[in-house]
């Protein structure tokens with residue numbers, strides 16, 4: 001907790017803080033952002049991302065076998081890139097501004113297996129743990145066909161081990177589904193934001209769901225503690241996991257190919273602006289890190305947070321990272337964007353983002369619902385509230401004269417809205433969203 005005095009001092013130092021505390025929408029430009037590569041202090045490299053992609057490739061024959069929906073992509077868990085220029089007019093109407101350049105959407109809402117961005121990091125970390133155990137116990141070698149993981153002996157073996165994770169819902173889904181499929185005893189510690197249908201789905205898959213009255217940070221803390229004392233229990237730590245982060249980062253290598261196949265160039269003169277919904281930071285952070293490694297100075301990443309859960313924003317702005325929570329500032333962390341309902345940001349991610357992230361903006365829940373409805377009515381795309389947080393990005397950028405700051409030619413710009421979740425939302429829940 002911080003004294004009143006300290007907070008008053010910050011208010012004088014950070015001109016946005018007053019508005020943030022009053023849950024007004026803001027946009028923050030990262031003063032430490034560097035367009036060119038000079039981040040020698042970061043322990044993760046592009047090689048680590050490539051290694052992660054190779055690991056996912058080894059698992060393709062297995063994934064294809066256990067998740068038939070991935071057959072058409074040969075076991076690759078990936079989403080499509082779509083042009084969505086016909087939605088520009090709608091954004092212009094809602095935000096009362098013009099949108100420059102071209103508009104794209106990355107459809108992580110329809111990622112196979114877990115239906116959200118968490119299918120990248122979560123599934124990757126579970127697979128890596130499974131591989132590590134299997135190699136160590138001579139069940140497999142890296143040159144063999146990983147389809148072997150479907151064998152009964154693997155399931156029996158993994159059943160001697162447990163996996164645990166703390167979650168607001170979607171990470172639990174991805175870890176729970178992957179963990180249980182491999183045979184692990186899997187426990188998901190769910191915060192009070194987690195939706196009933198997500199808990200039910202996990203229980204149906206044999207996952208142990210523990211519910212908490214408290215928010216996400218507490219669920220993580222409890223889960224971590226319970227796993228600590230058990231050498232056969234592995235805790236997937238959303239607040240500090242490098243593996244999760246690298247699993248997310250692989251998206252950048254895939255996106256590069258998708259842009260290439262459309263003959264779209266990304267460089268200094270043809271910049272790509274990416275808008276990523278942010279909770280604790282791992283998902284958007286991993287993707288931003290990957291994109292910077294792949295596209296360098298050509299890419300500008302912005303995180304989007306709810307006005308009631310601006311955790312990464314206050315953490316990075318004050319540089320207090322996980323020392324500060326939105327609750328410390330009297331903000332309630334209550335938002336319909338459950339995937340983003342995080343009060344304390346990841347320090348691990350905030351530190352890495354120090355020179356990579358261009359900025360963060362916040363958005364009101366009412367706007368999220370307005371966008372969610374418009375997108376469905378016009379395009380029949382079904383997103384969960386968290387997943388539409390990227391849509392205000394292009395308007396925010398324009399309204400705040402961000403191009404000028406970066407000296408960018410407006411007409412050459414490509415906007416990429418990262419749609420982070422949706423396909424698993426049951427129809428009756430989606431209908432409720434439409435009534436909001």
Ligand SMILES: *Cc1c(COP(=O)(O)O)cnc(C)c1O
Nearest residue numbers: 170279280281282283339420421
């Ligand atoms: C988890 C989640 C995010 C944000 O990811 P973090 O790693 O928590 O920052 C964004 N959108 C959806 C739908 C999510 O479930």
